[in-house]
Amino acid sequence: MEDVLVYGLLRGGIYALAAFGFSLVLGVIGIVNFAHGALVVFGGLLTQYLAVKFGVPYAAAMIGGALGTGLLGAVIQRLFVARTFTLEPLMVLVQTFGIATVVTELGTLGWGSEERMLRLKTGLPPGFMLGDTFVPSFDLVVFAVSLVSAAVLFVVLGRTEFGRAIRACRDNRESAQLSGINLGRTFEKTMFLSGTWAGLAGAMFVTLSPVAPYMHFSWTVDSFLVITIGGLGSMLGALVGGLVFGVLSFGASFYAPTIAPAITFGVLLVFLVFRPQGLLGAGPAIRK
Amino acid sequence: MATASPLPAPLLRVENLSKVFGGVTALNGVGFDVHPGEVVGLIGPNGAGKTTLFNVISGLLPPSGGTIAFCGRSIGGLRPDEICALGAVRTFQSASLLSGMTVWDNVHVASLFRPAERARVESAAACTRRALAFCGLEDCRDEIAETLSIGDQKRVEIARAMATGPKLLMTDEILAGLNAADSEGILHMLQGLKREGISIIFVEHDVRSVMRLSDRVVVIAQGRKLAEGEPDAVARMPEVISVYLGGRYAQGV
Amino acid sequence: MLDRAAIPRRPSRRAVLKGGVLGAGALAVGVALPRIAGAAGGADGVVHIGASLPLTGPYEKVSRICKDAFDFWTRTYDGKMVVAGRERAVKWTIYDDENNASRAAQLTEKLISDDKVDLVVGTYGTDTVLAQGAIVRKHGRVFVQAGASSIRVDEELGGHTAFTANGRVGTYCAGAMDFLASRTPKPKKLGLVIMDDPVYHEIGQGVKDKCKQHGIDVVTEVVLPMNVQDLRPTALKLRGAGQLDIVYNTGWDVICIKLAEEMSAIGVNPKAFVGGHLTTSPVVKETLGSKMQGIIGSTVWLPQFKYRDDKYASAQEFAEKFKATYGYLPTYQAAFSYILPYIYQQALREADPQDPFNPKTLRDRLSRLDLKDTIWGPVSFDERGRIRRDAAPAVQWTGDPAAAVIVAPADMAESAGVYPKPAW
Structure with a gap:
């Protein structure tokens, strides 16, 4: 029981990391980005590529992977989403699904469809005991990075000029524009931020488990589940949602592995019916 | 028809402006000028095209035809933030704030995104403080915008518009839903802005306020300009009375 | 068949898009080619072998390997097979079944009825092989396959229709x-x-x-x-x-x-x-x-295995030659695909020249087959048509x-x- 909780929370950190950007894009640009999982996977593979192919130290490869993914996100925004985000939401959904497919196929062309993993020699001890639970050191590092990056994102959104612009566009698109904010630029920056954090999640995850282009969709779905639980519109919600989802999915896979997906989706349905705003959401699940 | 006293080049010149939605013509060849420091009242029955006119001038909607020149520069088809940066801003009929953000942040966002030449003169924080003080909002600067009373929300709208450093302010039924005291306060603020040399296009249902504040009145109906002139002259025009003012204002005068 | 690709890792939208085009192309080629293989059962000196493979969709990588292995066998024997003591040219017709059972059945019907192939080899994937087998059975024919090793093949097709060259997964x-x-x-x-x-x-x-x-x-x-x-x-x-x-x-x-x-x-x-x-x-x-x-x-197979046949002195040599041709080391799927036409070749070598592909005699020949040395190891079939292998x-x-x-x-x-x- 205790170990399920601990391991679930540790996993939850990465889920939260992946979900921040998904939540941000849904809140600010108002689109469900089906390509989000592709960004997570891209970040992981780019990090692995930089580290293995060019011998870049992990920390630098991670940052490179994250920023590279952010850039990809911004390019996707400028070339595709910017032209369609005001259309029917369904059209944009289809479009981002198409983008996910294209990114995945291009990734497969470039990197192949094999699973890849980045093996790190951290010099850390393998782990330590927390009560009766063995906690692997690197899992804890990843968890800490999730929390710290959540705090960074919190500060960026709450305290900086850029953050104010993003929040303004989220709150009221027209008023934001009439306050002098360039909507297109702000959306590109939002997508950059979203991609950067997605890439960071991938960069951390690739050190724990193999990553391959075909895995993108489960990241998208997981991100969706996280913000359904945590609530849209707050980074704290995504963090809490990530941790709760981590424990939930770990518990389900531990106690009832064969029906684990049914359990996690069952919880999703319960949330949608009884608490559509999620645990910490600012408003209803879809604002616009 | 009386016209405003001769003034230098107009701040805003709208010529032959039209806007078509699908098959519906919302604006049909509208044209008028706004001069620096002038308050132009814009009246017309519901659905006359007043809000559409503001949407087109402020860049939220592209025009279907005609020209809009601001400070001598054509602005038709520019983005809203570009038009805002040039100095033309608007408010919305129902206060349209950044609802989840504080009063300070609402105004501060506008200060932050001023064009560089204005930002050099005054820091963003100073600009925000000045706008809040002008609108009497210092005491509620940390409150979340959507929790304020309607009257205060309208003040925040004006403060935010002010923070952008406008040359032209377009207010869209800013008095709607306000009690007499709040209306009076807002009218005072607008008069203050006028004294600072800011031009205003004032759309309002409350005709008394329009007549009081405006230097000149433009009447539109069914997307066309019906009349233009000094308030008293317009109020006496039979065609204006028949389509819009009906009996009520004429009797009141 | 059992493979990592067995998970529907990429939803088949790709198969849907591409399969349509390729499938149509393959059909067009099949139709356009002159019917070299006459109805007389290869009397004109050609052995026509028909197959389908899941060339698009989740198994596309594996079926590429299978296809290369068919090709490798053909090259190894200079495109010729000895049937009833006489050398004949080998002609392949391979369709894309998209890993779709009804498509596989449809294509097998086409291979047998329209293309009039002499021999059918199995596709890759349990459900598609079972579907293929049902059609082969309807025509009273037999086929050799290795792409499905589930016990269901023995239960549904064993002993009369299917000869399975791969051991039971159990x-x-x-x-x-x-x-x-x-x-x-x-x-x-x-x-x-x-x-x-x-x-x-x-x-x-x-x-x-x-x-x-x-x-x-x-x-x-x-x-x-x-x-x-x-x-x-x-x-x-x-x-x-x-x-x-x-x-x-x-x-x-x-x-x-x-x-x-x-x-x-x-x-x-x-x-x-x-x-x-x-x-x-x-x-x-x-x-x-x-x-x-x-x-x-x-x-079930590695190049290190001490297997040999009439063309390769060792599995290693087979593997090296294969790699020199296709750029990658053959997997077990390559070996078991190579062995399918090989098995037919051994079974038909001394067939009756009058009616070499007669299903009944082919069935008997396959049942009696007892090959000591092949690239796939010893090959003989039990009463359910399953290769005799009790351990991987x-x-x-x-x-x-x-x-x-x-x-x-x-x-x-x-x-x-x-x-x-x-x-x-």
């Missing part, structure tokens, strides 16, 4: 389990990880049968959905089962990798880890690195960098093997 574990049961101290407790799909349950059942035979307790059994992502919960379950002697993974290569990673992360150290039937896929070694030490795998050999990964050495069965073993394996 025997996959036998080499590894026999090897482990002979170690000292003798392993007592086994943890079993089964993927929730009939074919993996069949492998798992094989493991359980072997445990019973050797007196090993299956102390925990974790059944995982096919789309499982996180193997940490499974590792935790295994840890909860106490000190295990053996952990057996029935799943494919990625499951093997994740399970090894998670067991090592939370300190689950069984004395032996059987990674399953795909530890030889390159991704396992690349990702697990030094953790490969001591991992056991079951494998086992390999163990040792050395640095780790390499697979055969540890079972005894007559093929290259090394005595390591037990218990070093901790992660």
Whole structure:
């Protein structure tokens, strides 16, 4: 029981990391980005590529992977989403699904469809005991990075000029524009931020488990589940949602592995019916 | 028809402006000028095209035809933030704030995104403080915008518009839903802005306020300009009375 | 068939898009080509072999290998097959069945009725092979296949229609389990990880049968959905089962990798880890690195196997020639695809010149076939048309960098093997 909780929370950190950007894009640009999982996977593979192919130290490869993914996100925004985000939401959904497919196929062309993993020699001890639970050191590092990056994102959104612009566009698109904010630029920056954090999640995850282009969709779905639980519109919600989802999915896979997906989706349905705003959401699940 | 006293080049010149939605013509060849420091009242029955006119001038909607020149520069088809940066801003009929953000942040966002030449003169924080003080909002600067009373929300709208450093302010039924005291306060603020040399296009249902504040009145109906002139002259025009003012204002005068 | 590709990893939208085009193209070619193979059953000196493969969709990589192997066999024999003592030119017609059972049935019907092929070889994938078999059976014909090894083939098509050149998946574990049961101290407790799909349950059942035979307790059994992502919960379950002697993974290569990673992360150290039937896929070694030490795998074919035939002195030579031609080392799928036309060739060598492809006599010839030396090892079929194989050999990964050495069965073993394996 205790170990399920601990391991679930540790996993939850990465889920939260992946979900921040998904939540941000849904809140600010108002689109469900089906390509989000592709960004997570891209970040992981780019990090692995930089580290293995060019011998870049992990920390630098991670940052490179994250920023590279952010850039990809911004390019996707400028070339595709910017032209369609005001259309029917369904059209944009289809479009981002198409983008996910294209990114995945291009990734497969470039990197192949094999699973890849980045093996790190951290010099850390393998782990330590927390009560009766063995906690692997690197899992804890990843968890800490999730929390710290959540705090960074919190500060960026709450305290900086850029953050104010993003929040303004989220709150009221027209008023934001009439306050002098360039909507297109702000959306590109939002997508950059979203991609950067997605890439960071991938960069951390690739050190724990193999990553391959075909895995993108489960990241998208997981991100969706996280913000359904945590609530849209707050980074704290995504963090809490990530941790709760981590424990939930770990518990389900531990106690009832064969029906684990049914359990996690069952919880999703319960949330949608009884608490559509999620645990910490600012408003209803879809604002616009 | 009386016209405003001769003034230098107009701040805003709208010529032959039209806007078509699908098959519906919302604006049909509208044209008028706004001069620096002038308050132009814009009246017309519901659905006359007043809000559409503001949407087109402020860049939220592209025009279907005609020209809009601001400070001598054509602005038709520019983005809203570009038009805002040039100095033309608007408010919305129902206060349209950044609802989840504080009063300070609402105004501060506008200060932050001023064009560089204005930002050099005054820091963003100073600009925000000045706008809040002008609108009497210092005491509620940390409150979340959507929790304020309607009257205060309208003040925040004006403060935010002010923070952008406008040359032209377009207010869209800013008095709607306000009690007499709040209306009076807002009218005072607008008069203050006028004294600072800011031009205003004032759309309002409350005709008394329009007549009081405006230097000149433009009447539109069914997307066309019906009349233009000094308030008293317009109020006496039979065609204006028949389509819009009906009996009520004429009797009141 | 059993493969990592068995998971629907990429939804088949690609297959839908591309399959349409390719399928149409293949059909067009099939129609446009002059009917060299006449209705007289190859009387004009041509052997027409028909096949379908899942060339688009989740199995596209594997079926590329199968197709290359068909081609490799054709090249090896200069495009000729000796039938009834007379050399004939080989002509292939291969369609794309998109891993879709009804498409496979439809294409098989077309191969037999329209294209009038002399011989049919099986596709890749359990459901498609079963669908193919139903059509072949309807026409009273026989076919040789290796793309489906489930026991269902024996039950539905064995003994009359299908000759299956691949061993039952239930025997996959036998080499590894026999090897482990002979170690000292003798392993007592086994943890079993089964993927929730009939074919993996069949492998798992094989493991359980072997445990019973050797007196090993299956102390925990974790059944995982096919789309499982996180193997940490499974590792935790295994840890909860106490000190295990053996952990057996029935799943494919990625499951093997994740399970090894998670067991090592939370300190689950069984004395032996059987990674399953795909530890030889390159991704396992690349990702697990030094953790490969001591991992056991079951494998139905490797170039190291001491097999030979009339053209290649060793499986190694076969593998090298294949690599020189196609740029990659042949996998077991390449070997079992190569063997399909090879089996026909051996069975038809002395057929009756009047009616060489007569189904009844072909069935008898295949049943009586007893080949000692082929690239795929000894080939003979039991009464259900299944190749006689009671155990897949086992390999163990040792050395640095780790390499697979055969540890079972005894007559093929290259090394005595390591037990218990070093901790992660």
